[in-house]
Amino acid sequence: MEGTLFNIFAGLTLLSALLVVANPFSRNPVTSALFLVTTMISISGLFVLLGAYFLAAVQILVYAGAVMVLFLFVIMLLDLREAARRKLNLVNLVMGIMAVSALFLVYKSSLESTYGEAPQQHEVAADTGQAEAKAVGSTRALGQALFSAENGFILPFEIVSILLLVAMVGVILLSRKEPR
Amino acid sequence: MEPTLSQYLLVSGALFAIGLLGVIVRRNLLIIYMSLELMLNAANVALVAMSRFNGNLDGQVMVFFIITVAAAEVSVGLALIVALYRKRQTADVEDLATMKL
Numbered sequence: 001m002e003g004t005l006f007n008i009f010a011g012l013t014l015l016s017a018l019l020v021v022a023n024p025f026s027r028n029p030v031t032s033a034l035f036l037v038t039t040m041i042s043i044s045g046l047f048v049l050l051g052a053y054f055l056a057a058v059q060i061l062v063y064a065g066a067v068m069v070l071f072l073f074v075i076m077l078l079d080l081r082e083a084a085r086r087k088l089n090l091v092n093l094v095m096g097i098m099a100v101s102a103l104f105l106v107y108k109s110s111l112e113s114t115y116g117e118a119p120q121q122h123e124v125a126a127d128t129g130q131a132e133a134k135a136v137g138s139t140r141a142l143g144q145a146l147f148s149a150e151n152g153f154i155l156p157f158e159i160v161s162i163l164l165l166v167a168m169v170g171v172i173l174l175s176r177k178e179p180r
Numbered sequence: 181m182e183p184t185l186s187q188y189l190l191v192s193g194a195l196f197a198i199g200l201l202g203v204i205v206r207r208n209l210l211i212i213y214m215s216l217e218l219m220l221n222a223a224n225v226a227l228v229a230m231s232r233f234n235g236n237l238d239g240q241v242m243v244f245f246i247i248t249v250a251a252a253e254v255s256v257g258l259a260l261i262v263a264l265y266r267k268r269q270t271a272d273v274e275d276l277a278t279m280k281l
């Protein structure tokens with residue numbers, strides 16, 4: 001059951017990510033943005049499979065909600081119809097695919113050399129550890145990990161809130177009309 | 181059958197590779213920006229998978245912070261793109277190759 005769901009969500013994630021980057025049917029940025037929404041939703045499905053329930057909800061709220069609305073606003077603000085008609089450079093495409101697949105093969109082989117040799121042993125260890133600790137990211141557990149007094153993340157949390165304030169002020173400053 | 185850690189890491193690596201392909205191949209600034217988001221999400225998937233299989237919640241806290249910072253980054257980046265578009269009337273990186281505005 002879990003394996004089937006993993007296959008569905010992983011396949012959907014990779015397929016829609018590929019359609020964001022290189023859609024053979026449409027060169028319109030709006031299509032890419034909508035496929036990005038599909039990608040985010042299937043990634044949050046992967047988070048649910050991993051027991052990170054709070055992060056799955058945040059992923060949908062922040063990415064599929066706020067960030068994508070921002071993207072669509074900007075796409076519709078800029079009139080990109082002329083850009084949509086441009087063709088991809090074939091040399092660029094071939095070189096890019098070669099470089100990226102080489103990188104991916106290096107990653108895959110390093111993954112196999114790390115986990116491939118003794119998969120049984122590693123997985124047994126992981127399973128028992130999981131049974132003891134049960135790292136389930138429910139809202140309560142994540143809040144306790146975030147705000148616990150001795151080894152929590154209270155200072156980073158406050159710094160992030162300042163970062164958000166700075167980003168807000170910066171965006172207002174950047175998008176202001178320049179005085180002539 | 182429950183999926184293993186290396187399967188999740190493989191999906192994360194493939195997602196990162198697709199994002200990198202988008203950054204290299206596409207010429208539209210907005211699509212490049214979306215590909216950057218894909219790469220950030222690939223890192224998130226890897227962190228959550230590690231956190232799950234090691235029985236430690238710190239990875240998920242890290243992802244929480246990454247999502248927050250990514251939201252701030254997206255808003256600033258899109259404001260920069262809009263400001264650039266106002267000056268140059270284009271969102272194509274081929275036309276933005278000079279430092280001069």
